Amino acid sequence: xxxxxxxxxxxxxxxxxxxxxxxxxxxxxxxxxxxxxxxxxxxxxxxxxxxxxxxxxxxxxxxxxxxxxxxxxxxxxxxxxxxxxxxxxxxxxxxxxxxxxxxxxxxxxxxxxxxxxxxxxxxxxxxxxxxxxxxxxxxxxxxxxxxxxxxxxxxxxxxxxxxxxxxxx
Numbered sequence: 516x517x518x519x520x521x522x523x524x525x526x527x528x529x530x531x532x533x534x535x536x537x538x539x540x541x542x543x544x545x546x547x548x549x550x551x552x553x554x555x556x557x558x559x560x561x562x563x564x565x566x567x568x569x570x571x572x573x574x575x576x577x578x579x580x581x582x583x584x585x586x587x588x589x590x591x592x593x594x595x596x597x598x599x600x601x602x603x604x605x606x607x608x609x610x611x612x613x614x615x616x617x618x619x620x621x622x623x624x625x626x627x628x629x630x631x632x633x634x635x636x637x638x639x640x641x642x643x644x645x646x647x648x649x650x651x652x653x654x655x656x657x658x659x660x661x662x663x664x665x666x667x668x669x670x671x672x673x674x675x676x677x678x679x680x681x682x683x684x
Contacts, residue, residue: 521569522640525562526647532559533651537658563644570638583631590624608667616682618673619656623680626652656680 532555590613597612598621613620629645656679663670677683 518566518569518640521562521566522644525559525566526644528558528562529644529648529651532556533648533655537651537655566640566644567632567636570636570641572636572638574637576634576637580631580633580635583634584628585631587624587626587628587631590627591621594621594624608663608670608673610673610677614677616677617680618677619659619680622652622656626680653680 536555594613597614598609617623626649629648633642633645660670660674660679664674
């Protein structure tokens with residue numbers, strides 16, 4: 516399949532999933548359900564896999580990219596382990612562990628993953644795809660912030676203490 520077609524299909528799947536997820540926050544004032552996330556993230560990962568496979572050419576930067584991707588995945592998994600009882604439910608403000616340093620450490624892990632992907636597969640299509648994904652992650656974080664501020668009165672204080680995505684130094 517032509518790389519441009521794979522890129523367009525993967526980008527459309529990413530955009531549709533991201534828009535539906537953000538709109539669900541705005542319209543329903545809650546996070547989308549787990550089944551939606553499982554199917555949506557699976558579709559994004561499968562289409563991304565096809566794009567990576569179609570664009571991959573091994574370079575010395577691939578080693579660096581793999582390390583960055585592994586770090587991002589570990590951060591995502593550690594974040595999920597920490598909040599699994601609160602995941603998709605927003606039952607309370609989690610301020611310990613990774614959330615002591617970042618209000619959205621899972622999004623930070625996803626952003627790190629996409630930065631690593633740019634090094635792993637240094638191509639124009641992967642760069643654009645990763646840039647769009649990072650922009651959607653930041654937008655999603657802003658949308659969640661609005662929701663959490665309305666749901667939890669103490670969230671504004673938490674915002675003052677903790678960096679949104681990148682930890683305050």
